[in-house]
């Protein structure tokens with residue numbers, strides 16, 4: 001698991017990155033000001049298609065929430081419901097647990113802890129996001145500090161001040177937008193890719209039409225993404241079970 005500092009140190013400190021910068025290890029979610037109505041609806045069928053794969057019992061990821069942004073309990077509850085619903089469409093259950101932030105800020109989260117359980121993902125709510133002003137565009141709602149493309153990571157960060165701003169700007173509730181931002185970042189982690197696609201929740205930027213779909217519960221993973229996510233969750237469960245056998249421990 002890469003540390004926050006080493007992950008971000010690869011970027012020139014004063015250079016504003018291109019959105020698709022090949023050297024970027026951080027993947028951002030932005031709200032696009034441009035309306036791509038046609039594009040959204042061209043692919044809407046694929047995005048709305050229910051996941052195939054049938055029986056996927058007991059596919060579960062535990063989410064540890066570290067809230068440095070003091071999110072209102074009702075907002076957090078709504079966000080959790082939204083993210084749970086979106087992952088549920090992919091037949092993956094989310095089990096939420098809140099943990100008090102460790103002293104010292106987000107950087108104090110021990111990487112060893114984050115990597116200690118393959119079935120656990122930490123979601124850190126960060127505020128303010130001024131520290132990211134040079135390296136992340138204002139539209140960025142969250143990042144997944146992946147150590148390397150294709151690796152199995154267990155940490156995402158969401159910028160609450162930007163979520164609140166964009167929610168206010170777009171008319172969406174903070175809870176709904178936060179839930180979608182979390183689901184998008186979980187998508188990166190569970191798909192083990194920094195990549196984006198042209199439709200659904202894993203688009204690089206959400207258009208106003210996407211946000212309307214989000215408000216209607218229709219901005220979800222494609223059936224192919226859902227299949228890949230289920231496979232990854234299965235693999236994580238196997239890895240964790242093997243770890244517990246090897247170490248003689250049993251967690252969760």
Ligand SMILES: [Zn+2]
Pocket residue numbers: 027028029184188196203204
């Ligand atoms: Zn993204």
